Amino acid sequence: MREVFQQSLREVQDRLVEIASLVESSITAATTAFGESDVALAEGVIDNADEIEEMAATLDQLAIDILARQQPVASDLRLVVGALRMSASLERMADLAQHIAQLARYRYPESAIPKGLKKTFARMGALDVEMAGKIVELLRTQEAAVIDEVRDLDDDLDELHAKVFEKVLSDKLANDPTGVVDATLASRYHERFGDHAVSVAKQMQFFLSGTLE
Amino acid sequence: MREVFQQSLREVQDRLVEIASLVESSITAATTAFGESDVALAEGVIDNADEIEEMAATLDQLAIDILARQQPVASDLRLVVGALRMSASLERMADLAQHIAQLARYRYPESAIPKGLKKTFARMGALDVEMAGKIVELLRTQEAAVIDEVRDLDDDLDELHAKVFEKVLSDKLANDPTGVVDATLASRYHERFGDHAVSVAKQMQFFLSGTLE
Numbered sequence: 001m002r003e004v005f006q007q008s009l010r011e012v013q014d015r016l017v018e019i020a021s022l023v024e025s026s027i028t029a030a031t032t033a034f035g036e037s038d039v040a041l042a043e044g045v046i047d048n049a050d051e052i053e054e055m056a057a058t059l060d061q062l063a064i065d066i067l068a069r070q071q072p073v074a075s076d077l078r079l080v081v082g083a084l085r086m087s088a089s090l091e092r093m094a095d096l097a098q099h100i101a102q103l104a105r106y107r108y109p110e111s112a113i114p115k116g117l118k119k120t121f122a123r124m125g126a127l128d129v130e131m132a133g134k135i136v137e138l139l140r141t142q143e144a145a146v147i148d149e150v151r152d153l154d155d156d157l158d159e160l161h162a163k164v165f166e167k168v169l170s171d172k173l174a175n176d177p178t179g180v181v182d183a184t185l186a187s188r189y190h191e192r193f194g195d196h197a198v199s200v201a202k203q204m205q206f207f208l209s210g211t212l213e
Numbered sequence: 214m215r216e217v218f219q220q221s222l223r224e225v226q227d228r229l230v231e232i233a234s235l236v237e238s239s240i241t242a243a244t245t246a247f248g249e250s251d252v253a254l255a256e257g258v259i260d261n262a263d264e265i266e267e268m269a270a271t272l273d274q275l276a277i278d279i280l281a282r283q284q285p286v287a288s289d290l291r292l293v294v295g296a297l298r299m300s301a302s303l304e305r306m307a308d309l310a311q312h313i314a315q316l317a318r319y320r321y322p323e324s325a326i327p328k329g330l331k332k333t334f335a336r337m338g339a340l341d342v343e344m345a346g347k348i349v350e351l352l353r354t355q356e357a358a359v360i361d362e363v364r365d366l367d368d369d370l371d372e373l374h375a376k377v378f379e380k381v382l383s384d385k386l387a388n389d390p391t392g393v394v395d396a397t398l399a400s401r402y403h404e405r406f407g408d409h410a411v412s413v414a415k416q417m418q419f420f421l422s423g424t425l426e
Contacts, residue, residue, distance in 0.1 A: 064294055071284040081277055084297060169390050177386050180393040181378065188401065 005070045012066070012083045015059045016139045019090045020200075022052055024132035026097040027193065031125030033104045034186065035118070037111050045101035052094035056087040063087075075207060082203040086139075089196040089203075093132070096193045100125075103186055107178075112186065114179030116172055120160055124190040127157045131197040138204050150201040157194040161187050218283045225279070225296045228272045229352045232303045233413075235265050237345035239310040240406065244338030246317045247399065248331070250324050258314035265307035269300040276300075288420060295416040299352075302409040302416075306345070309406045313338075316399055320391075325399065327392030329385055333373055337403040340370045344410040351414060357421050363414040370407040374400050 026048045033042040063083045066072060072080055103112040113121050131153045138146040164187035173179050205211070239261045246254040276296045279285060285293055316325040326334050344366045351359040377400035386392050418424070 064290065067280060067294065068286050068290050073281050077277065077281050081280065081297060084294065085301065088298065088301065165394065168394060173390050175388060177382050177390075177393045180390045181381060181397050184394050184397045185401070188398065 005066075005072070005076075008062070008066050008070065009072075009076060009079060012059065012063060012079060013139065015055065015062065016083060016086055016090075017136060019052060019055050019059065019087065020132065020136045020139050022048060022055070023090050023093045023097065024129065024136055026052070026094050027100075027125070027128045027132050030097040030100040030104075031122075031129060033101050034112060035122055035125065037104055037108050039105055039108045042101035042105040042108075046098050046105075049094045049098040053091055056091040059087045060084055075210070078207045078210065082207045086200050086203050089199045090135075093193055093196045096189045096196070099189045100186060103182055103189075107182065112182045114168075114173055114176060114183050117164065117167060117183055120164060120167070121186060121190075124157060124160050124164075124187065127153055127160070128190055128193045128197075131157075131194055135197050135200050138201060142204070142208060144205070144208050147201045147205050150197055154194040154198050157191060161191040218279075218285070218289075221275070221279050221283065222285075222289060222292060225272065225276060225292060226352065228268065228275065229296060229299055229303075230349060232265055232268050232272065232300065233345065233349045233352050235261060235268070236303050236306045236310070237342065237349055239265070239307050240313075240338070240341045240345050243310040243313040243317075244335075244342060246314050247325060248335055248338065250317055250321050252318055252321045255314035255318040255321075259311050259318075262307045262311040266304055269304040272300045273297055288423070291420045291423065295420045299413050299416050302412045303348075306406050306409045309402045309409070312402045313399060316395055316402075320395065325395045327381075327386055327389060327396050330377065330380060330396055333377060333380070334399060334403075337370060337373050337377075337400065340366055340373070341403055341406045341410075344370075344407055348410050348413050351417050355417070355421060357418065360414045360418050363410055367407040367411050370404060374404040 026045050029041050029048075030045045032038060033045060060083075063080045066080050106112065131150055134146055134150050134153065137143070138150070164183055167173070168180050168183050173183070239258050242254050242261075243258045245251060246258060273296075276293045279293050319325070344363055347359055347363050347366065350356070351363070377396055380386070381393050381396050386396070
C-alpha cells in the first residue's frame with residue numbers, strides 16, 4: 001500500500017514535469033511565431049493548448065483519487081493540493097502562449113508587432129521561455145533556490161511591461177490603433193504568463209516549506 | 214466527529230459565500246468608479262482586493278486542514294477540492310475588479326472610457342455584476358439551474374468584448390492611443406472576470422454532479 005502511494009506521488013510529479021515541458025515548448029514556439037509571423041508555428045501552439053488542457057484534467061483526476069483513497073498528510077498532502085493548483089496555472093500559461101500565437105495569426109501576413117517594439121517583445125518572450133524552463137527545473141529537482149530565480153525573472157518582465165506602455169502611449173504609435181491594441185494585449189499576455197510561473201513557484205515553496213511566503 | 218466534520222463543510226460553504234459577496238461588492242463599486250471616474254470608490258475596491266486575498270488564504274488553510282484531518286470522500290471531497298479552486302477564481306475576480314478601478318484612478322480627473330464606448334462598458338460592468346450575484350446565489354443555494362444562467366451571461370459578455378475591439382480599431386479612436394489602451398485593457402478585464410465566474414460555476418457543477426461538463 002505504501003509503495004502504491006509513493007508511486008502515485010511520483011506520478012503526480014512526473015505529470016507536472018511533463019505538462020510544464022509542453023508549456024515551455026508552447027511559449028518558445030509562440031514567441032518565435034509572434035516575432036517572425038510564422039503561421040504554421042502559431043497553429044501548433046494553438047493545438048498544444050488543447051492537449052495541455054486534457055493533461056491537466058487527467059492530473060487533477062489523479063490528485064483527487066489520491067486524496068480520496070490514500071489520504072495523504074503533511075508534505076504529501078501539500079504536493080497533491082499543490083498539484084491541483086499548479087495544473088491550473090500551467091493550463092493558463094498554455095492559454096496565454098496560445099493567445100500570443102493567435103495575435104501572430106490574426107495579423108498575418110503583417111507583423112503583430114508595432115514598429116519600435118520588436119526588441120522589447122523578443123526580450124519579453126525570451127524571459128517567458130526562461131521562466132518556463134525554470135519551472136520545469138523546479139518541478140523536476142525540487143530545488144528551493146530556483147524559486148527566487150523565477151521571481152527575479154518576473155521582476156525583469158514587469159519592467160518591460162511598463163516600458164511597452166510608455167512606448168505605446170508616446171506619439172509614435174498615434175494613428176495605429178491596431179498596433180496599440182496588439183502591443184497592449186501581447187504585453188499583458190507575457191506579463192500574466194510570468195505571474196502564473198510565479199504562482200507555480202509559490203506552490204512549490206508551499207510544498208517544500210509548508211508556507212506560502 | 215461526524216458533527217465536527219459537517220460543521221467544517223458548512224464553514225467552507227459559508228466562507229465561499231462571504232468571499233463571493235465581497236467580490237460582488239467590489240465589481241459593483243469598480244463599475245461605478247470606472248463609469249463615473251469616482252476615485253474614492255476606486256480606492257475602496259483596491260483595499261477590498263487585499264481583504265479578499267486574506268480571506269481566500271484562510272479558506273485554503275481550512276480546506277487543507279479538512280483534507281488532512283477528516284479525509285472526506287465523494288461529494289464532500291469534491292466540495293473541499295472545489296473550494297480550493299473556487300477561492301483562486303474568486304481572488305482573481307477581485308484582482309480584476311481592482312484593475313478596473315485602477316484604470317479609473319490613473320486617468321482621473323479624465324475619464325478612462327474613450328468616447329463612444331460609455332454605454333458598452335456600462336453594459337459590460339452590469340453583466341459582471343449580475344454574474345457575481347449569480348455566483349453568490351449558486352454558492353448559497355447550490356441550485357444547478359444557476360450554472361447555465363452564468364454561462365449565458367458570459368456569452369453576452371463575450372459579444373460585447375468583440376464589439377469593443379471593432380470600435381477601437383475603427384477610425385474613431387485614431388490619435389487617441391491612451392483611449393485605445395484603456396479600452397483594450399478594460400474590456401479584457403471584464404471578459405476575464407466573466408471567465409472566472411464560469412470557472413466557479415463549473416466547479417459547482419463538479420461538486421453537484423461529479424463531472425466537469
